[in-house]
Amino acid sequence: MVPLADLFNHKTAAEDVHFTSVSSSSESDSDADNGKRDANNQNDGDDEAIASDIHSETGAFDGDDLELATSGDDITSMKMIMVKDVKAGDEVFNTYGSLGNAALLHRYGFTEPDNPFDILNIDLDIVIHWSLSLFSNRHGRRRLSLWRKLDYSGCVSQDSEYFEISFDGEPQVELLILLYIMLLPDDEFHELELSLSTICDVKETLRLCLFGKESSPCTEDSRLRTKLLLTQGVCRALFSLADARESYHGPNSLEVDIRSFNECCCATDPKLYYSLILRISERRMIEKLKSFAASGGGTLGTAKET
Incomplete structure (x- = not known):
């Protein structure tokens, strides 16, 4: 030290x-x-x-x-x-x-309530499992492969790939693009594959095929790009991913966790105290993710539905 x-x-x-x-x-x-x-x-x-x-x-x-x-x-x-x-x-x-609470707990053994740097991780495996519930294994593998060819990836830690959800419930844009590609109709997906093989500029391929020929360079703006990606299908997918991530916390409700936290003493049981802060924070971010998906789907009248 x-x-x-x-x-x-x-x-x-x-x-x-x-x-x-x-x-x-x-x-x-x-x-x-x-x-x-x-x-x-x-x-x-x-x-x-x-x-x-x-x-x-x-x-x-x-x-x-x-x-x-x-x-x-x-x-x-x-x-x-x-x-x-x-x-x-x-x-x-x-x-x-x-640092978020998971990092604080892992490195230093404590957490903080209402930590503005807190994040929620959704593993790529959860996304793949969601895809298999709707499509064939071949469908999911082809869409995931194209997503990678477009030079996208999630966060990687200890051989695990995942996507981050912010404290405010906003998902990483790489996750939105993957869900968008997963849900593309076959003809549009084939068009995207063809464009990638003929256009050298990956960004131009995305602009033309994900956002349509009527799009402009202003779609590079992250907020507008996020809105365009939030089709009704993508929003429903976010709900499904949120439910899958919520299942990691077991059958007890968020209210039960909050009640347990209020009854817990940091001095006598610090491990339980800090772990409950992490659990409650993660579950609240899951709720915010659902709210984000709901508001995004309700404001995109001009976006095409998939």
Whole structure:
């Protein structure tokens, strides 16, 4: 452990201190510059410039960086900087980074209620299982293969591929495109395959075949692109994926989990306390995903239905 670095608890987006790193080489260069400037009797304005140069060579620490401060040939020192005023007697917080609850629990053994950086993962296997409930195995494999040829993929961690759902319930656009392709009528899918083989520009292929010839470069705007992808079929698929992900939490309802959390004491049973925060947060994001799908399907009167 780095001395003093583990003294402060984490608080998401509300830290009081930052740890910064300064390499030994940059400190040596700074000392040499200081010596030269002192010898030349430079004024206070030059001293401020020196401080600015030193600051530009530092970087804010997060949890992953702490071990880097003591590794390698270039010895690194640390500085603790107060970033805002703290009242006497109040706890001083650091930040371990912009991490969701699953990452906080895995790395540090705790979670936070209403963590704005929280995300929900939906495995690619869930999407494939949904596809098999509607289409043949050959259908799903061909659509997935084309999606990859269009240079798309999910997030990958420990040989597992998944899609992220944001804290607000918005799905990763790569998931929406995969669902869109899965649901394309056969003739439109064949057109997409043909276009991919004849048009070198993958983005142009997507613009023409996913959004139609009447589309324009403005469909590159992420918000508009998301709207165009949210057909009624895709929205229904999102509902199905949300239900499948909800089943991971077992038969107990969200209300039961909330009641258990309110009765739980962090001091006496921290494992249950923090795991319940994670469960409740995930289930609320599932509800937000359903709301996102419902609102998206209801506002797309101009989008074609699949």
